Amino acid sequence: MGKCHRCGKSFNGDEKFCHDKCRDEHILDIEKRIEEAVKNDSSHTRKISRGF
Numbered sequence: 192m193g194k195c196h197r198c199g200k201s202f203n204g205d206e207k208f209c210h211d212k213c214r215d216e217h218i219l220d221i222e223k224r225i226e227e228a229v230k231n232d233s234s235h236t237r238k239i240s241r242g243f
């Protein structure tokens with residue numbers, strides 16, 4: 192019995208997600224988070240290089 196990491200639904204199987212749709216949404220979420228982290232990173236770097 193597994194529990195979906197996306198919607199929290201219990202289901203039979205060892206997968207992390209109950210459905211491909213949940214997995215895709217989760218991956219999109221992670222990609223969005225990484226994108227934001229990179230954005231914050233580059234603005235931070237820009238701030239530092241401006242200081243020099």
Ligand SMILES: [Zn+2]
Nearest residue numbers: 195198209213
């Ligand atoms: Zn799910």
